[in-house]
Amino acid sequence: MNDESSMEIAFFGSSLVSAYWNGAATYYRGIIRALSEHGHKVTFYEPDAYDRQKHRDIPDPDWAEVVVYEVDDGTGELERMLEEARSADLVVKASGVGAFDEFLEREVPNLKDGQTRVVFWDVDAPATLDRMGEDPDDPFREQVPRYDAVFTYGGGEPVIDGYETFGAKRCVPIYNALDPQTHHPTEPVDKFTSDLSFLGNRLPDREERVEEFFLKPAAELPRHKFLLGGSGWDDKEMPSNIDYLGHVYTPDHNAFNCSARAVLNISRESMARYGFSPATRVFEAAGAGACLITDAWEGIDMFLEPGKEVLVAERGADVARMVRGLDDDRAARIGQAAKRRVLSEHTYHHRAKQIEEILEN
Template identity: 55%
Template sequence: MKIAFYGSSLLSSYWNGAATYYRGLLQALSKLGYDITFYEPNIRERQQNRDMEPPDWCRVVVYDCDSASMKHATEQAADADVVVKASGVGFEDSELLQLVLNAARPETLTIFWDVDAPATLAEIDRDREHPLLRELSRIDLVLTYGGGDPVVYGYRARGALHCIPVYNALDPLTHHPVAADPRFAADLAFLGNRLPDREERVETFFFGAASLLPDQTFVLGGSGWSSRSLPDNVRYHGHVPTRDHNAFNASPKAVLNVNRQSMASNGYSPATRVFEAAGAGACLITDSWAGLDLFLAEGSEVLVARDGKDVADILNRLTPAEAAKIGEAARQRVTREHTYAHRAEQVHQILSGFLPKQHTEAAE
């Protein structure tokens, strides 16, 4: 079965938090027999900051950011059994969605795959003429990066025929324990791009903890933080490529996850960093959000903080031995229950319910 997938980027994680999700899920789907082509625009210097080359499990088509190139790329949707338009592609998203839907054959399964559903729903509420709102009736299925019931009900209330969350997960071959790297040695490390919807929470959970623990060391990774004045006990590494994520997670005593405000408010939206850190055996400290217990058990597999003081208190009492025990328990849990092989099987079952039987049998 052929899938045409129009997303932000498979080849680069530069300003592209969905890269790990796309890579893990599409590679696992290819192992189930799906023939996948990923279409990504040449935008935001991502092609100059690739952290992988085109893989053997997926064809990648990079198109230029002009109308003719985009039109040519979307015309290829006519050859696919499943056409996916992801959110946040970054170049003419509304026009891209319309072109993809127009190119798809009547019998083709059309999917809008939202990797930032809370933000998308908020955009729709601010603009009742939002292009996606107008197109929902033409889309067979909405899949989301997360969000649980609030997102499912939200999409259905706005006209989606079907909405199903497909959560982030772990690729054990990509994210796994490695030896500690002195570059990332610290008491606490945080990796995340500087975004308006996250910055205030990072100030509270990460910089707040650093200010309370001047004798402990902190490491910050991610794009956009260079203009921020940093405390003396915080080292900044800038963009951390995917190849260094294991070392980043395995080297400090603990790793911090801070959800964006919209994700935290909706809950049921574990970031890719949660599974990357767990896969590396890191002791994870996370902000609190509904649905966490579906993925990791508080206290034994993950530590939960409500603010920067909580983070500081956890670090003060956390021993290296206890951190290692929690990290290993998390690694075992996600390896057992939350890999991209699990998610790909879920997607396969979803597609099997929407497509003629002969198509999904051919993918197996």
């Protein structure tokens, strides 16, 4: 798009300034920064919820206006935010805002007119589709056809087919990617050194897979050092060779990724089942030049070449075998190959261009 076609975008999401219990933060930041650098103006509306404002890891950025609204006194303040958004060219309602989601999903389509388009942006499409499929009374079912389009964090054809079944006019995956200004190689830090590191919050549909792909390999390799970052694991029983860090703030992610011999990605169960859903951690690690081991899911080869740019494990025993056999030289080769690939094909500028092309058609 040129300057004449730059957009005013109103974006209702969970949080742009805090990654605390907010796995979508990196994705939002990458997409929105790239859209800003392409000449679009974004106002991001986020609730003061889940103590995220107390755990900010970036100040208000210069590439977006951040508006924080209170949630304790009902929807009054949010209704004023919606009225402000009425003048935008594009209004986005993201999934999982964390406050008044059902209200926003119902009200945002009411802003649609000849100038303003409305998009539902699903950062957890497999879970949303499963939820709607299991509950014929799910209120979002009747809202899906009211949006001009559904964008998703990933999911490929299975997610596209699922959303079209529920009446979506158009469904397009906008995959995770790399923001090289944020995630890049840095010097190792002693407190983050390990043979294998994993970063992820404790969630119900991830925990069993963490047990299989991280805790079991650690138990099998007692002489190797494992490192766990993320919220919610405080009371989880785990082998003594796992050091638990708690929440790792975004500015520490590069050091976390660059200090380990290998970094592990573990998909949530629903995302692994649908496939084509690379997590932000995949691109963060690749952008830092880290050697990535990922659990197996369909579509990984769209993003990284198994064996050359990423190591793929079908089960925990494969992770243990890979960690046991990995030396520094091979880890470095894999990490550098991954970095080259994502810089050439999978940055958020690639995604911003894709969004522009979709909205032009």
